[in-house]
Amino acid sequence: MTLPESMRPTRRHVLDLDDFTRHEIETVLDTAIGMKEILSREIAQVPTLRGVSVVNMFYEESTRTRISFELAAKALSANVVNFTARGSSVEKGESLLDTMRTLQALGADILVLRHSYAGTAHLLAQHFRGAIINAGDGSHAHPTQALLDLFTLRDKLGTLERRHIVIVGDILHSRVARSNLWGLTTMGAHITLCAPPTLLGNEQFWLDTWPDLRIVYSLEAALQDADAVIVLRLQRERQEAGLLPSLREYAQFFALTSARLQAAHAGMLVLHPGPMNEGIEIAPDVAISAQSVIEEQVTNGVAVRMALLYHLALHLRRKGA
Amino acid sequence: MRYLITHGMIIDPSQRVATIGHILIEAGKVARMYEMTDRLPEADPDLVIIDAHGCLVTPGFTDLHVHLREPGEEHKETIATGTQAAARGGFTTICAMPNTHPAYDTPAVVRHVRQIARDVGTVQVEVIGAATVGRQGRTLTEMASLVEAGCIAFSDDGSPISDPAVMRNALAYSRMLDVPIMSHCEDTRLNKGWAMHEGAVSMRLGLPGYPAAAEEVQIARDITLAAMTGGHLHVCHVSTAGGVELIRHARQHGVRITAEVSPHHLTLTDRWVLGTLDAPPSAAQGSLTQRLDQYSHIYAAGIQSMRQSADLPLPAWLNPTLLPPFHTSTRVSPPLRTEADVEALIAGLADGTLDAIATDHAPHALVDKQCEYGLAACGISGLETALGLVLTLVHRGALDMLNAIACLTEGPARVLKRTPSSLRIGTQADLVIIDPDYQWIVDVNQFVSKGKNSPLHGQRLKGRVMLTMVAGQIVHQELGFGMTPRATPVASRLEGILNTDDDDA
Incomplete structure (x- = not known):
């Protein structure tokens, strides 16, 4: 496969979507x-x-992202190795950087990192000679998830320009929401955030950073005229940390139920980055409804990750040559 | 040895003196002051002349808040290296915080530390005792015995006393000893898992936040307890505008309260955690990837070659975009706050709400910092950059020079209820010579402190300690400083540059 000059890759790492131009995303x-x-x-x-x-390199539980990356790499015939924090030298106290250096010495060209602390992908990018792909770091960023959401939405809606996308759920702690905000706004979409204040954090920040963004506490109101809704996973720890009175009340006011789906615009798409807590943030029948593109997101994820691996590897080769 | 310091601008806040003249040091004491017109003593092989043309001569600084790490964490710092770093920073007295292993919570440990300091320390070391046993926040230490052993204050710094009843008792009991309780004000229930200041930058980076309120509610609590008990509350490293306001209010209502602020909280903001992200194009061009490449070579190769003295063009001081995003050198407790907080802290210093500038020098080993941001040890190695940072405030007109020096000399003495270090004739010659116009680039590899953890690596500072003297002995001297006549003082040389247009006319 050869790329036209305008598509020649110049990117070394994929850390977040905040430094992607519209052209690069496209x-x-x-x-x-x-x-x-x-x-x-x-x-x-x-x-x-x-x-x-x-x-x-997976320092945090993940099924779909890890398998998706693995299949993407294999479909392109790359050598792919899985490293999980369990059963590795991390348990013996080896630092993240030491582990990275070891993998570098073993010949790794591209590291795919999932970690529970924000900023770890940036840390590795400062020291690794090859390419880093951030597969989710703390509450900071999850650029490949956002790209596959963009791919799915563009595929279904034709364009993202002036499309109205609602993100509902634990926005404060969501790397998916953050990366999607960068990606969706760069592509010209209009965003509404919907969550209780304890899961929004500093609301002024969202409004200052993306002036066209809306914040709405009522899911019914948020979904009016929405072209798509991204439902976020609600971690049970949020209730234990006191951010929510109960999961029952959360589900009552913020779950995407079939009643709320029916009240919304007929063609509204339903997305979820997974894994789902069915019955909490999304009703089981909604997840498998005709409007749901959740399974397609997973399929598209492999293609999007193949595209990124391909671009980064091309760039590494060009630099190496 | 006798020393004659000539042609210096003598600044002594304790005497409200600022004049150009000469100082004679004899037998460890300030022996005589000369005006410019006075006849100088005869040349004498025993008399060393130090030419301080264009420099300030001030009393030695006192640092209320230093972590010397000994005993227990000697890989991070020792009393020997920490006091050498202090000498380089112009500090002739430093107060050691008790978060060591073991803590300074028994007379035996305190005597031991003081003995080491006498044996190997290059500057005077005072010991701050732990307020509670093992810094656990439960049982008061034997404060009276500890004062007998030499403690000058008490603190559980780093581990705030969460039980208000314990804090009440500490403030009440210490009254009979007339020493301050130095409180690290933090309600740890409001900042669980925190990595940085809670605000726009933490939202952007997805890092758990430490809200200003977590400091402010604890300051408010401690003020109430100090008012009730009559104890002397000293608030460590105030970092928030609300904290300054609470302290100002308490002062106005007669509460026995003093407070300190660190050089980094006076000059840096949470923007530094963002680093190169969102850097303006002029500061860092190209994609993030290219920028990462740019600074990695700065970090790897060191910056020795960039080091120069005078005559560098001065850009805006202190550029946060030299750092990569999430750089752990910016992780400090309390965290770097916002610009509004910085302005409030400067105003607090200027109006006397805050008494002292204290470094909170917190050296760490590389491994404690080369890790995930949220797991990195908190703290900045601050002794050697303190003056340079404080002078950025003076150079931009936010603080006047006399006030700045007072916050490093008189202010800390007031907190400790001591006679401030001074250049009065007959007092012990603890003094500092500062070149306020000397420009230099911070290179952490040149620190004498074992702690190389500073977000200022690669930053240009203006103003440097050229010589430090403790009891008439030189404990730090920039290479060759003062030994040859400084024919063209920097100040006048700069003036010449500024006046070129007039010369042409």
């Missing part, structure tokens, strides 16, 4: 269309990244 999404075609072939594998070593 390039990644367009590349992902081609990758999705590869995935639909009888033999869903191409030799493009043969000899490139990808290490999935």
Whole structure:
């Protein structure tokens, strides 16, 4: 596959979407269309990244993101190794940087990092000679999730320009929400945030950073005229930390139920980054309704990650040459 | 040895003196002052002349808040290295905080520390005793015995006393000893898991926040307890505008309260945690990736080659975009706050609400900082950059020089209820010579402190300690400083540059 000059990759790391231009996002999404075609072939594998070593460094539980990255790397014929914090030298007290240096010495070209502390991807990017992909760091950023959401939304809505997207749930602690805000606003979408104040944090921050953004406490009101809603996972710890009186009350006022779905615009899409707490933030019948694109998000995730791996590897090769 | 310091601008806040002249040091004491017109003593092989042309000569500084890490964490700092760093920073007396292992909570430990300080310390070390046993916040230490052993104040710094009844008793009991209780004001229930100041930057970075309120509610609590008991409350490292306001109000109502502020809280903000993110194009061009590449070479190669003395063009002081995002050198407790807080702290210093500038020098080993931001040890190695930071306030007109020096000399003495260090004839010669116009670039690898943890690495500062003297002995001297006549004092040289247009006319 050859890329036109305007799509030649210049990016070394993917840490967040805050430094992506609209053109760059579109390039990644367009590349992902081609990758999705590869995935639909009888033999869903191409030799493009043969000899490139990808290490999935997962310091936090994850099923779909890790498998998605693994399948993406394999579809491009890269060598892929999974590293999880359990059963590694981390348990013996090795630091993140030491582990990174070890993986570097073992020949890793691209590190995919998932970590429960914000800023860890930036930390590795300062010291690693290859490329870093942030697969979620604390409450900070989850750029590949946001890109696959953008891909899914663009695919279904045709464009993101002036489309109205609602994000509902634990926005304060959500890396998905943060990265999506950068990506969606860069693509010209209008955003409404919906959550109780304890899960929004400093509301002025959102309004100052994205002046067109709206904050609404009522989900019914938020969903009026929405083209799509991204439902966030509610961690049970939030209730234990006292941010919510009860999960029951949260579900009563903020869950996406079929009644709320029916009251909204008929074609409104439903997205969820997973894993879902069915019955808390989303009703089970909504998750499998015709408007739900949750399964497609997962499928698209592989294509989007293939596109990123491809771009980063090309850049590494060009630099190396 | 006798020393004659010539042609210096002598600034002595304790005497309200600011004049150009010469000082003779003999037998460890200030022996004589000369005016410019006076005849100087005869040349004498025993008399060392130190030319301080263009420099300030001031009493030695006192730092109320230093972590020397000994005993227990000697890999981070020792009394020897910490006092050497203090000498470099112009501090002739430093007060050691008790968060050591073991804590300074028994007379034996305190005597031991004081003995080491006498043996190896280059400056005077005072010991702050723990307020509660093991700094656990439950049982008061034997304060009277500790004062007998040499403690000059009490604090559980770093571990705030959460039980108000314990704090009440500490303030009440210490009254008979007439020593301050130095309170690290933090309600730890309001900032669980915190990594930085709670505000726009923490929201942006997804880092757990430490709201200003977590400091303010504890200051308010302690003020109420100090008012009730009549004890002397000293608020450590105030970092919030609300904290300054509470202290101002308490002072006006006669509460026995003093307070300190650190150089970094007076000059840096939470913007520093953001680093290169959102850097203006002029400061850092290209994508984040390219910027990461740019500063990695600065960090790897060191910046020795960039080091120069005078005549550097002065850009805006202190540029947060030299740091990568999430740089752990910016993690400190209390955290770097907002610009509004910085302005309120400066105003608090200027109007006397805050008594002293204290470094909260908190050295850490590299491994304590080279990790995830939220796991990094809190603290900045501050002794060697304190004056440079404080002078940024003077140079931009936010604080006058006499006031700045007073906050490093008279203010801390007031907190400790001591006679301030002074240049009066007959007093012990603890003094500092400062070149206020000397420009230099901070290079943490040049620190004598073991703690290289400073967000100021690579920043340009204007103003430097050239010589420090304790009891008439030189404990720090910039290479060759004062030994040859400084024919063109920096101040007049700068004047010449500024006046070139007039010369041409």
